[in-house]
Amino acid sequence: MRVIDSSSLVKFFSKEKGWENVANDIIEGVLTLDLSVKEIANAFLKKVTKGEMKEDLAIKILSDLIKHEAISVVNQDDYLIEAFKIAARNKITIYDSLFIALAKLRELELITSDKGQYEVALKEGIKANLV
Numbered sequence: 001m002r003v004i005d006s007s008s009l010v011k012f013f014s015k016e017k018g019w020e021n022v023a024n025d026i027i028e029g030v031l032t033l034d035l036s037v038k039e040i041a042n043a044f045l046k047k048v049t050k051g052e053m054k055e056d057l058a059i060k061i062l063s064d065l066i067k068h069e070a071i072s073v074v075n076q077d078d079y080l081i082e083a084f085k086i087a088a089r090n091k092i093t094i095y096d097s098l099f100i101a102l103a104k105l106r107e108l109e110l111i112t113s114d115k116g117q118y119e120v121a122l123k124e125g126i127k128a129n130l131v
Contacts, residue, residue, distance in 0.1 A: 003103040004030040004071070005096075006039035007113035008131055013040070013061050014047060018113070021131045025111050031072035033079070033098055037065045079105060090120045100124055 002025055009032065012022035041062055047053035064070040076083075080094075082101035087094050096117045103110040109127040112118050121128035 001029045001031060002109045002111050002129075003099060003106065004032050004036075004111040005099040005114065005117065006032070006036040006043070007117075008111050009036060009040055009071070010043040011113050011131070014043075014053065018131055022111070022113075025129070025131070026071065030111065031074055031102075031106075031108075033076045033102060034073050035076045035095065035098055037062065037073065039095070040065065074102070076102075086120070086124060090123065092116065092120055096120070100126060103128070 004025060008022050010016070012019045012026065044053060044058035044062065048055050048058055061070070065073065076098050079098055079101040082105055083094055083097040086092070086100050087097040090097070096114065099110060099112065100117065100121050103121065103126050104124060109129060110121045111129050111131060112121070113131055115130060118128050118130040
């Protein structure tokens with residue numbers, strides 16, 4: 001099991017360059033935060049308004065995520081204090097640090113497509129994979 005962040009999930013669902021690498025991680029088993037569903041919805045909204053994604057596909061993916069049918073989703077509240085500490089130490093957003101905190105507290109690898117988040121995860125002693 002690995003932690004996957006929003007950037008990698010958007011890459012996978014949108015079939016952006018390198019999405020196949022994310023697919024392999026998902027097949028092996030991943031979990032994410034409920035925050036991720038909102039971040040994915042925001043990214044999909046941008047893609048739909050630009051004509052890069054069909055609205056019905058975005059809604060179907062979001063529906064599956066909400067039902068936890070596509071990926072295991074956990075509540076972010078349990079990780080907020082650790083995320084705050086990580087964010088303060090590294091001067092990054094709470095949003096990015098929440099995924100790092102989840103990986104840290106669960107002792108799991110972090111899968112991300114965000115280079116800055118990847119670097120902070122490594123600095124925090126977390127195994128991470130930049131896809």
